[in-house]
Amino acid sequence: MRAVLVLGVVLVGGCYNPTLRNCTVQCSGPGDCGNGQVCGSDGWCAAADVAGRCDPLAAAADAQSAPIDADSACLTACTNGTCQRGVCVIDCSVSGSCLTDVLCPAGVPCRVVCGDHACQHRVDCRMASLCVIECSGIGSCADEVRCGTQHCWISCSGSGSCKHIRCGDACACDATCSGANACIEASECPQGGACRLGEGCTSSGSCNTCG
Structure with missing residues (x-):
């Protein structure tokens, strides 16, 4: 009976495979990251x-005048998310969540x-000072x-995922469509579409006009 119980625990443990969110665990090598993630050049698992590409958020937070000021500004504005180092994180990672704009x-x-x-519905990031949008779920x-x-x-x-990307007004837009049947409608990229790359957009070379 004891052997059966131990085997049961092993089997249950073997089935446990939690999904880790991108850009939440810092790393120095591949062994630091969970299944399906790699250690990026910016030192974050994703x-x-x-x-x-996690680093832009950290850079944006660090660019604030002071961490306290950044957190204060975020806490005031971020009423539908949580603040992490001055960044408003809106977590819709739970299946079927965030069904309105x-x-x-x-x-x-x-x-x-x-x-x-x-x-x-719409994901609208037009008013933020910088945007990172991760549509990693099926049909997200x-x-x-x-x-x-x-x-x-x-x-x-x-x-x-991603029915329609609209970032034509951005000073730079990096949009990747790696999911099967992602970006089914043509993406609107900067410079009248000149910055399209595959189904998405690129910020390489002259496609980045940010100051």
């Missing part, structure tokens, strides 16, 4: 198509994380994902 607050960096069938970001004039990073790694 999925392969996001790795190396997701609005980033004005004047602070914003990060939106959308899980399976989450963010079914089912309406338009829209940025303003600031630098914008959009990752559409979920199957069928």
Whole structure:
């Protein structure tokens, strides 16, 4: 009986495979990250198509006049999320969450994380000072994902994610559409579409006009 109980514990333990959110665990090598994630050049664990692009949020937070000021500004503006180092994080990673428009607050960096069938209406980041939008869930970001004039990073790694990307007004837009059937409508990229790359957008070379 004891052997059966031990085996049962091992089997249950073997089935436990939690999904880790991108850009939440710092790393120095591959062994520091969970399944499906790699250690990016910026020192954060993330999925392969996001790795190396977590740093903009940290840089935005560090660019504030002082950490206390950054946190204070975020806490005042970020009424529908939580503040992490001055960044408003709107967590829609739970399946089927955030079924109405997701609005980033004005004047602070914003990060939106959308899980399976989450963010079914618009994700609007036009007023934030910087945007990182992760549509990693199946069928996530089912309406338009829209940025303003600031630098914008959009990752559409979920199957069928990101119906329509609109970042044509951004000074730079990095949008990747790695999920199966992601970005089914043509993305609106900066410079009249000249900065399109595949189904998404690029900020390489002259496609980055941010000051």
